[in-house]
Amino acid sequence: MWAVYLKGCVSACALVIALSSARAQGGDPPSQGVPDTFKVFADHEHAIAMLDVDQDGDLDCLTATRTEFNKDIPSATYVWQLGGLNGKEKNQVTFHFKAGPTPDQAIFTQDGTDGSEHIVKTVYTDYETCALFQFPYGGRQECMLWVTDEAKNNVPQKCVDQFRQHCDVEVVAYDENTCSQVENSH
Template identity: 45%
Template sequence: WLDAPQAQGEAKHRLQHNVTDAFKMFRNFPVAVAMFDTDNDGDLDCLTTVRSNFDEEGHKATYTWLLPGVNGHERRNVTFDLREGPSPDKTVFTPEDGDGSEQIANFIYSDNEHCTVLEIPYKNVQECILWMNPKDLKA
């Protein structure tokens, strides 16, 4: 066996977790394409979102999801009016086809250029979606 001293100590969590700034991300993503969602039921396949309003000072943005109606799902558009939430990575919205209660959209990650990860309730299911900048997609 090796004659090596034993080391003891406590691990210190030094990994820095940057909080996504949703409104900085909105500024850089006028359009995004959903590349992956967690439930794999096909309702969000080929989904594109388009920003129609952006008020950075007032912390408001409007995006419309363009659902193409693939995999047997209905073709439709869903609009999200987003406003400042309890922290920079969270925005508040009221679903247009919901019961009128406010919901939270959580922007888990964004590099503010190529991709962002969003956790959002949709049709009574918590979805986690990877969004990509369409400029980064190759045909």
């Protein structure tokens, strides 16, 4: 009789463990660990700002082009091309990056400022089509989703979901109709 009881308990416990394991595996995707900011920089020479968090339009149609990269130091330089929409002038802003205190962070300076160092944090990346960064810019904290040129018209849902999870407000910074006019005028 005890053998039947113990066998039933063992089966029930095994079922609970199996269901718990299945539930854990079926929920959130597995953690990819800490993102590597310089791996993102190494893999992407050009990027487009797809989503940001403010509604002032200063970052609409923003693109970034890597002009320097050194994997040994590590360091990188990107030039932002600001589209000049919403009453703003077309402008270029240069950012210089060096390794930060952790792989998901880089220290940057911005040309045309007092040279203060700031931290950019890579919140998420799939290393193929998108990267989500948080950093100070223009006197406020920005949260921006950057995508590759190939992904700009079909951003993977996982990238958008990460933006929505980590950023307060969702403002589209790139749309093909508006930005194609800016791109054609360069």
